Amino acid sequence: RKEVEQDPGPFNVPEGATVAFNCTYSNSASQSFFWYRQDCRKEPKLLMSVYSSGNEDGRFTAQLNRASQYISLLIRDSKLSDSATYLCVVKGTGFQKLVFGTGTRLLVSP
Amino acid sequence: DGGITQSPKYLFRKEGQNVTLSCEQNLNHDAMYWYRQDPGQGLRLIYYSQIVNDFQKGDIAEGYSVSREKKESFPLTVTSAQKNPTAFYLCASSSTREQPQHFGDGTRLSIL
Numbered sequence: 001r002k003e004v005e006q007d008p009g010p011f012n013v014p015e016g017a018t019v020a021f022n023c024t025y026s027n028s029a030s031q032s033f034f035w036y037r038q039d040c041r042k043e044p045k046l047l048m049s050v051y052s053s054g055n056e057d058g059r060f061t062a063q064l065n066r067a068s069q070y071i072s073l074l075i076r077d078s079k080l081s082d083s084a085t086y087l088c089v090v091k092g093t094g095f096q097k098l099v100f101g102t103g104t105r106l107l108v109s110p
Numbered sequence: 111d112g113g114i115t116q117s118p119k120y121l122f123r124k125e126g127q128n129v130t131l132s133c134e135q136n137l138n139h140d141a142m143y144w145y146r147q148d149p150g151q152g153l154r155l156i157y158y159s160q161i162v163n164d165f166q167k168g169d170i171a172e173g174y175s176v177s178r179e180k181k182e183s184f185p186l187t188v189t190s191a192q193k194n195p196t197a198f199y200l201c202a203s204s205s206t207r208e209q210p211q212h213f214g215d216g217t218r219l220s221i222l
Binding site: 004008032034041042043044045046049087089097098099100101102103 | 145150151152153154155158168169198200208210211212213214215218
């Protein structure tokens with residue numbers, strides 16, 4: 001089983017739609033969770049950290065479910081500029097490496 | 111502007127050649143990392159350094175070497191022992207090991 005699993009997509013949605021991605025992780029000792037966004041042939045950029053109580057940043061909402069070992073990202077009112085690959089990233093305690101999912105591709109169409 | 115600078119953007123390696131990828135940061139971050147990204151795969155950690163003059167192997171260190179003589183700099187050498195070097199190489203840094211990592215804009219390495 002992969003340490004971090006994501007549905008590769010692509011998720012094709014119209015502008016204005018709400019879309020959600022899930023990501024599951026296998027290490028129950030994982031402590032930190034992040035969503036990164038990666039545009040085609042570019043570097044990943046931090047979108048948001050994911051906190052235990054869930055957190056929101058504008059149109060983006062991240063949730064963590066420790067019992068089921070998954071995190072989610074909800075994007076409301078999708079924009080064309082949201083088209084990208086969204087990477088789920090998990091980190092253990094101490095210095096343990098970040099483990100990256102392979103990403104979920106989102107395509108927002110007019 | 112503060113950030114992470116990688117150079118060159120594109121690099122071509124000949125058979126049997128060692129090449130060095132540069133990574134410089136002016137964020138005053140202690141920790142620096144090198145990742146490799148292949149199509150359809152997640153980023154994989156090559157080497158990381160938590161502090162100057164110290165570095166550790168990641169998951170795929172074979173065929174690579176690094177140095178950390180200065181806080182700002184963490185160059186990666188792809189040696190001739192790395193038989194499949196074609197990939198997108200990403201350098202990252204973080205202020206502490208708990209903080210999220212921020213990436214440079216990457217170097218694309220190909221074989222001639």
